[in-house]
Amino acid sequence: MATKLLKAPLKLALIQLSSGADKAANLARARSKVLEATSQGANLVVLPECFNSPYGTKYFPKYAETLLPSPPTTEQSPSWHALADMAKEGKTYLVGGSIPEYWPETNKYYNTSLVFGPEGKLLATHRKVHLFDIDIPGKITFRESEVLSPGNKVTIVDLPEYGKIGVAICYDIRFPELATIAARKGAFLLLYPGAFNLTTGALHWELQARARAMDNQVYVGLCSPARDMEADYNAWGHSMIVDPNAGIMAQLEEKEDVVYADLETGRIEETRKGIPIYTQRRFDVYPDVSEHYEA
Numbered sequence: 352m353a354t355k356l357l358k359a360p361l362k363l364a365l366i367q368l369s370s371g372a373d374k375a376a377n378l379a380r381a382r383s384k385v386l387e388a389t390s391q392g393a394n395l396v397v398l399p400e401c402f403n404s405p406y407g408t409k410y411f412p413k414y415a416e417t418l419l420p421s422p423p424t425t426e427q428s429p430s431w432h433a434l435a436d437m438a439k440e441g442k443t444y445l446v447g448g449s450i451p452e453y454w455p456e457t458n459k460y461y462n463t464s465l466v467f468g469p470e471g472k473l474l475a476t477h478r479k480v481h482l483f484d485i486d487i488p489g490k491i492t493f494r495e496s497e498v499l500s501p502g503n504k505v506t507i508v509d510l511p512e513y514g515k516i517g518v519a520i521c522y523d524i525r526f527p528e529l530a531t532i533a534a535r536k537g538a539f540l541l542l543y544p545g546a547f548n549l550t551t552g553a554l555h556w557e558l559q560a561r562a563r564a565m566d567n568q569v570y571v572g573l574c575s576p577a578r579d580m581e582a583d584y585n586a587w588g589h590s591m592i593v594d595p596n597a598g599i600m601a602q603l604e605e606k607e608d609v610v611y612a613d614l615e616t617g618r619i620e621e622t623r624k625g626i627p628i629y630t631q632r633r634f635d636v637y638p639d640v641s642e643h644y645e646a
């Protein structure tokens with residue numbers, strides 16, 4: 352029998368974390384929620400975008416950490432070490448949301464996700480490729496590019512017992528090419544730590560999650576911070592897990608909580624057998640974007 356994309360059943364947990372201005376408190380809270388999720392049997396746990404800091408361009412330099420050389424010292428990156436320890440303590444794969452990163456050699460800042468394995472080893476990093484620069488008059492203006500630089504790669508991470516996942520950050524979800532490349536290269540799940548807001552969340556959060564699942568016939572997880580109406584930026588919340596047929600398996604409201612779903616082997620193949628867009632592509636009519644991907 353052909354190997355399934357998801358090789359073994361997996362319990363996914365998305366932590367809709369409530370975080371604030373105190374980085375040490377954010378890390379401690381993240382740890383307790385990660386361990387809560389692993390005590391419920393989660394094998395893969397996800398934290399939200401900018402989980403260790405408030406979300407906003409004025410905060411990025413103050414909270415930024417230097418990640419290289421790898422491993423960094425605890426002074427350079429307390430978050431790197433906290434995440435590695437959480438993964439090891441909980442014996443779980445951990446997509447550590449994202450943190451502001453500072454790269455001293457070029458004096459650049461990034462919005463960066465760190466992925467750790469159950470032994471606490473760093474497996475991958477993803478720097479947000481598409482920066483969140485939008486202007487909806489009277490609603491929201493945000494320009495990550497005032498401070499941040501973009502990453503330059505598609506991130507696919509191999510979890511040996513389970514298979515491959517694609518990891519990207521928030522605004523990256525609006526660019527379907529990243530998702531398509533990861534799925535065509537064999538990812539069973541696309542994960543997006545993300546912080547949509549009250550304007551764009553209401554418009555597009557669920558649509559984006561379900562669209563990426565539908566286009567690619569894979570599982571999708573979107574992990575938001577909890578909403579804080581006292582903060583400068585009000586996150587949408589509604590962390591959700593979507594199945595390969597674009598059905599919502601589980602989702603939260605706006606408060607701090609953890610959402611779980613049991614991902615089953617064979618669901619992707621069953622979906623693709625029923626609606627076989629996977630084998631009906633017309634690369635004689637349009638190009639295969641995944642051809643540009645180099646591992």
Ligand SMILES: NC(=O)CC(=O)C(=O)O
Nearest residue numbers: 483521522546547548551
């Ligand atoms: N915060 C983001 O990066 C993206 C977002 O809020 C949106 O796309 O909407």
